[in-house]
Amino acid sequence: MQGLNHCPAFCRYYQSATMASQRLGLAEESGPNPGESELAVNPFDGLPFSSRYYELLEQRRALPIWASRFIFLEQLESSPGGVVLVSGEPGSGKSTQIPQWCAEFALARGFQEGRVTVTQPHPLAALSLAMRVADEMDLTLGHEVGYSIPQEDCTGPDTLLRFCWDGLLLQEVASTRGTGAWGVLVLDEAQERSVASDLLQGLLQNARLGNLPGDSRVVVVTDPALEPKLQAFWGNPPTVHVPRRPGTCPTPVYRDTVPTDRVEAACQAVIELCTKEAPGDVLVYLPSEEEILLCCESLSREVGPLALRGPPPRVLPLHPGCGPAVQAAYEDTDLGARKVVVTHWLADFSFSLPSIRHVIDSGLELRSVYNPQIRAESQVLRPISKCQAEARRLRAKGVPPGSCLCLYPKSFLELEAPLLPTARICEVNLSPVVLLLKRRQIAEPGECHFLDQPAPEALMQALEDLDYLAALDDDGNLSDLGVILSEFPLPPELAKALLASCEFNCVDEMLTLAAMLTAAPGFTHPPLSAEEAALRRALEHTDGDHSSLIQVYEAFIQSGADKAWCQARGLNWAALCQAQKLRGDLLELMQQIELPLSQPAFGSEQNRTDLQKALLSGYFLKVARDTDGTGNYLLLTHKHVAQLSPYCCYRSRRSPTRPPPWVLYHTFSISKDNCLSIVSEIQPQMLVELAPPYFLSNLPPSESRDLLNQLREGMADSSVESESSSTREFGDACVLQ
Numbered sequence: 185m186q187g188l189n190h191c192p193a194f195c196r197y198y199q200s201a202t203m204a205s206q207r208l209g210l211a212e213e214s215g216p217n218p219g220e221s222e223l224a225v226n227p228f229d230g231l232p233f234s235s236r237y238y239e240l241l242e243q244r245r246a247l248p249i250w251a252s253r254f255i256f257l258e259q260l261e262s263s264p265g266g267v268v269l270v271s272g273e274p275g276s277g278k279s280t281q282i283p284q285w286c287a288e289f290a291l292a293r294g295f296q297e298g299r300v301t302v303t304q305p306h307p308l309a310a311l312s313l314a315m316r317v318a319d320e321m322d323l324t325l326g327h328e329v330g331y332s333i334p335q336e337d338c339t340g341p342d343t344l345l346r347f348c349w350d351g352l353l354l355q356e357v358a359s360t361r362g363t364g365a366w367g368v369l370v371l372d373e374a375q376e377r378s379v380a381s382d383l384l385q386g387l388l389q390n391a392r393l394g395n396l397p398g399d400s401r402v403v404v405v406t407d408p409a410l411e412p413k414l415q416a417f418w419g420n421p422p423t424v425h426v427p428r429r430p431g432t433c434p435t436p437v438y439r440d441t442v443p444t445d446r447v448e449a450a451c452q453a454v455i456e457l458c459t460k461e462a463p464g465d466v467l468v469y470l471p472s473e474e475e476i477l478l479c480c481e482s483l484s485r486e487v488g489p490l491a492l493r494g495p496p497p498r499v500l501p502l503h504p505g506c507g508p509a510v511q512a513a514y515e516d517t518d519l520g521a522r523k524v525v526v527t528h529w530l531a532d533f534s535f536s537l538p539s540i541r542h543v544i545d546s547g548l549e550l551r552s553v554y555n556p557q558i559r560a561e562s563q564v565l566r567p568i569s570k571c572q573a574e575a576r577r578l579r580a581k582g583v584p585p586g587s588c589l590c591l592y593p594k595s596f597l598e599l600e601a602p603l604l605p606t607a608r609i610c611e612v613n614l615s616p617v618v619l620l621l622k623r624r625q626i627a628e629p630g631e632c633h634f635l636d637q638p639a640p641e642a643l644m645q646a647l648e649d650l651d652y653l654a655a656l657d658d659d660g661n662l663s664d665l666g667v668i669l670s671e672f673p674l675p676p677e678l679a680k681a682l683l684a685s686c687e688f689n690c691v692d693e694m695l696t697l698a699a700m701l702t703a704a705p706g707f708t709h710p711p712l713s714a715e716e717a718a719l720r721r722a723l724e725h726t727d728g729d730h731s732s733l734i735q736v737y738e739a740f741i742q743s744g745a746d747k748a749w750c751q752a753r754g755l756n757w758a759a760l761c762q763a764q765k766l767r768g769d770l771l772e773l774m775q776q777i778e779l780p781l782s783q784p785a786f787g788s789e790q791n792r793t794d795l796q797k798a799l800l801s802g803y804f805l806k807v808a809r810d811t812d813g814t815g816n817y818l819l820l821t822h823k824h825v826a827q828l829s830p831y832c833c834y835r836s837r838r839s840p841t842r843p844p845p846w847v848l849y850h851t852f853s854i855s856k857d858n859c860l861s862i863v864s865e866i867q868p869q870m871l872v873e874l875a876p877p878y879f880l881s882n883l884p885p886s887e888s889r890d891l892l893n894q895l896r897e898g899m900a901d902s903s904v905e906s907e908s909s910s911t912r913e914f915g916d917a918c919v920l921q
């Protein structure tokens with residue numbers, strides 16, 4: 185801010201704004217014109233506007249939302265509760281314009297209440313919007329306009345307008361670190377119902393965000409479908425309705441049946457559009473990233489040989505793994521080639537691509553849904569909501585109208601689809617949410633008023649898990665350990681394993697593992713060729729998948745983070761780079777909290793045991809046992825049978841043939857089969873040492889539980905005989921409980 189206060193243009197702008205009227209500069213509807221040399225200075229950096237600014241200004245003025253600028257600023261100024269709702273269709277200009285107007289509003293108040301933060305439910309959308317808005321405002325990305333997404337903070341001391349992944353903002357407000365405060369907070373894409381967006385709204389509504397200055401503003405931006413619910417939730421705040429764009433969107437054409445091969449059906453529909461030479465870009469919606477990649481491969485093969493008048497279409501994937509390359513979807517292609525963008529739910533509401541004329545919609549989405557009763561994730565293929573289907577249809581714009589092909593019958597969504605997207609808070613593991621609520625001193629998470637209340641059983645399971653992890657004290661409040669766990673941007677069990685590594689002198693290895701488990705479980709993907717498979721096998725570690733992940737990371741670092749090295753092994757280079765960054769962030773955090781670190785010792789026998797102990801301290805809830813040597817694992821916490829994932833090192837190994845009897849796993853998922861992923865062998869004695877005794881006694885009756893209890897009794901007896909050694913062992917185990 186200091187930079188701005190020393191900027192003459194800012195001082196001139198600010199003085200005139202405050203002297204003339206509270207709303208001067210805000211009510212000015214048209215923005216500066218190229219001829220007005222006096223005003224043709226950017227008030228945010230004091231530099232003259234470039235010609236690019238005026239070029240983009242013309243585009244901005246053509247957006248449907250432009251007509252609502254004055255009314256928005258007026259409501260922001262005068263809203264009695266400080267909350268304003270903005271409701272408009274996708275593509276009307278909400279995500280790019282509202283943040284700029286909020287920045288003008290904050291500037292006119294001299295940024296005395298704080299700066300502007302805009303949340304997005306997808307990190308990639310935050311990045312892409314920051315790039316666009318910096319361009320539209322004629323400012324430098326990373327200076328006045330910035331973004332914060334996992335493992336990348338592109339902001340600086342002069343940042344006035346920050347686009348932020350909502351999960352990150354939630355982490356900031358929960359912890360004592362980070363900026364967390366703002367003068368204007370814009371919660372964009374509320375209709376997506378991300379966990380963080382719902383939670384932030386719940387906390388704001390319950391006035392639990394204590395770090396807010398007195399006169400701050402909250403702007404909630406939504407698709408019209410969620411407006412009535414938000415109106416009721418926020419007590420009828422002032423609402424800006426963005427007018428509908430004049431012109432027509434195509435009437436959808438439905439298929440008679442749902443195709444058995446969606447990818448093939450989508451490819452054929454694209455080829456048909458290309459051969460008919462129907463002008464305009466194409467947007468294809470498929471359910472999953474896997475199908476996006478298959479479709480892109482298949483299209484790239486098939487469109488090349490087509491005898492077309494113009495250049496062959498350019499096929500572009502659009503999914504969370506694309507990184508900054510997503511901007512290519514907005515850019516004009518060389519020689520004016522047609523773009524075919526293949527995506528999934530990511531582009532339901534974000535990524536308004538202005539050149540799209542044709543939409544091909546599978547009507548389905550693949551989502552991960554958590555079942556608290558069996559503590560398992562399932563990949564659920566389900567119809568999209570009616571609101572998403574409408575948003576997809578509206579993506580096809582232009583004159584003459586393009587087309588919208590639905591690869592399903594009309595009755596499909598009418599009968600099966602919900603009206604609105606499901607609130608993600610009702611579909612995820614709630615342990616991190618409950619940890620956060622406890623951090624905000626909300627004693628009973630059920631008390632917090634949310635747009636949709638999560639199921640009581642899901643909350644109970646989360647409380648139970650946090651209790652086992654010793655994150656709660658006897659009164660159900662956050663323990664000291666719980667406070668430290670809540671500081672980490674990791675699931676509670678992984679944060680606990682990381683903390684335990686301080687006790688067991690294996691911080692260096694556990695930091696790597698925490699980063700790899702979070703950013704790059706890419707080692708589990710199948711290799712594509714025999715050479716790849718051989719190179720990959722060389723990275724496998726005999727101790728299991730967890731040690732393999734550490735080994736992959738170390739080899740990656742030794743390669744100098746080389747992209748070609750990763751490609752030769754079929755490893756995801758971008759994900760490994762992310763792991764490297766995250767590891768650095770976690771290390772910094774541990775140093776800030778002044779936790780003891782330890783020297784690298786990967787590969788030694790002592791380190792192997794230490795690492796297992798640290799892992800088990802966090803993951804004792806995720807243990808399974810192969811009771812008869814057939815590879816059918818019984819999970820300890822409930823009566824489910826699961827198999828090792830096909831990519832697990834114990835399955836790809838030629839010998840030994842017998843799978844390990846006791847394993848610790850990272851995820852249990854139910855999709856095509858019941859599958860345990862990222863698995864390492866453990867010794868049951870260690871489990872008895874490290875799991876809280878009441879966890880073991882609460883396990884459902886099974887042969888495994890009896891075995892563990894026998895072990896416990898045996899260990900207790902031997903402790904009487906050799907008190908000194910067992911005191912040391914149990915002493916280790918009790919430190920974090």
Ligand SMILES: Nc1ncnc2c1ncn2[C@@H]1O[C@H](COP(=O)(O)OP(=O)(O)OP(=O)(O)O)[C@@H](O)[C@H]1O
Pocket residue numbers: 247272273274275276277278279280281312313315316514532533534535536537538
């Ligand atoms: N990252 C970007 N790069 C280039 N142009 C962009 C970018 N994002 C948006 N635009 C342009 O801004 C216009 C308005 O998009 P904007 O995202 O503001 O609309 P919206 O109403 O918020 O829609 P959505 O709900 O889909 O985000 C788009 O049509 C496009 O021309």
